Amino acid sequence: xxxxxxxxxxxxxxxxxxxxxxxxxxxxxxxxxxxxxxxxxxxxxxxxxxxxxxxxxxxxxxxxxxxxxxxxxxxxxxxxxxxxxxxxxxxxxxxxxxxxxxxxxxxxxxxxxxx
Amino acid sequence: xxxxxxxxxxxxxxxxxxxxxxxxxxxxxxxxxxxxxxxxxxxxxxxxxxxxxxxxxxxxxxxxxxxxxxxxxxxxxxxxxxxxxxxxxxxxxxxxxxxxxxxxxxxxxxxxxxx
DNA sequence: TGACATATATCCGTAACGGATATACTGTTT
DNA sequence: AAACAGTATATCCGTTACGGATATATGTCA
Numbered sequence: 001x002x003x004x005x006x007x008x009x010x011x012x013x014x015x016x017x018x019x020x021x022x023x024x025x026x027x028x029x030x031x032x033x034x035x036x037x038x039x040x041x042x043x044x045x046x047x048x049x050x051x052x053x054x055x056x057x058x059x060x061x062x063x064x065x066x067x068x069x070x071x072x073x074x075x076x077x078x079x080x081x082x083x084x085x086x087x088x089x090x091x092x093x094x095x096x097x098x099x100x101x102x103x104x105x106x107x108x109x110x111x112x113x114x115x
Numbered sequence: 116x117x118x119x120x121x122x123x124x125x126x127x128x129x130x131x132x133x134x135x136x137x138x139x140x141x142x143x144x145x146x147x148x149x150x151x152x153x154x155x156x157x158x159x160x161x162x163x164x165x166x167x168x169x170x171x172x173x174x175x176x177x178x179x180x181x182x183x184x185x186x187x188x189x190x191x192x193x194x195x196x197x198x199x200x201x202x203x204x205x206x207x208x209x210x211x212x213x214x215x216x217x218x219x220x221x222x223x224x225x226x227x228x229x230x
Numbered sequence: 231t232g233a234c235a236t237a238t239a240t241c242c243g244t245a246a247c248g249g250a251t252a253t254a255c256t257g258t259t260t
Numbered sequence: 261a262a263a264c265a266g267t268a269t270a271t272c273c274g275t276t277a278c279g280g281a282t283a284t285a286t287g288t289c290a
Contacts, residue, residue, distance in 0.1 A: 039221050049279045106154050145268050164248045
């Protein structure tokens with residue numbers, strides 16, 4: 001769906017959830033998956049196809065980037081690749097979140113005051 | 116994206132916005148388009164391809180149905196086809212709305228208390 | 231040692247999106 | 261009266277996104 005006058009690449013739900021997960025701090029792929037599940041109380045289950053496909057697109061779009069940071073080198077799994085939000089990613093998340101708030105507010109008014 | 120343990124057909128943003136528009140009352144295609152735009156403060160622009168494609172799928176899924184109701188026969192355009200929510204559509208909207216609220220709440224906590 | 235969770239990643243069929251296009255009526259402007 | 265913009269429905273089809281299946285390999289626990 002086209003989104004007017006906001007962030008250039010309109011956010012899909014998968015992209016939005018990944019951004020939200022990374023707003024919690026840097027994560028590796030599997031960690032993002034788990035964070036998305038936690039953030040949605042288990043409602044959203046993201047498969048590996050969606051996850052890694054979205055990550056690739058998001059890096060190309062400049063929303064996220066790989067980061068070198070290794071929290072604990074001793075405990076670390078060498079295979080892990082950590083990702084973090086870019087400023088553009090943070091901005092896109094903020095815009096999308098505001099859209100979510102607006103939609104919830106509109107729906108709330110509709111329910112309370114009965115269309 | 117898969118959505119666990121809720122409504123059988125996981126809602127795409129287009130489907131969600133159409134359901135929300137119809138929660139306002141019965142609408143014809145073009146009316147849905149305008150309502151979606153209004154509900155999102157002009158942020159979401161749904162093209163005819165997405166609109167009529169989604170309507171077709173939603174009727175098949177039992178989320179909406181055509182209704183005979185003609186508000187004002189004198190003022191009416193014969194071409195108009197009106198749609199309304201089915202009970203299943205209302206239920207799916209309610210579930211999806213709760214997911215939106217949850218996501219907004221999670222994000223809000225993250226912002227206020229800083230991850 | 232078998233099973234399960236963690237972890238990354240690709241492949242590819244299916245579904246959804248969305249612009250372009252077509253048609254036609256209505257209402258307003260010049 | 262002609263021209264234009266807006267309303268209204270609808271299809272076509274290229275592009276994108278989704279997401280299950282699959283592959284591989286390590287860590288962990290009973």
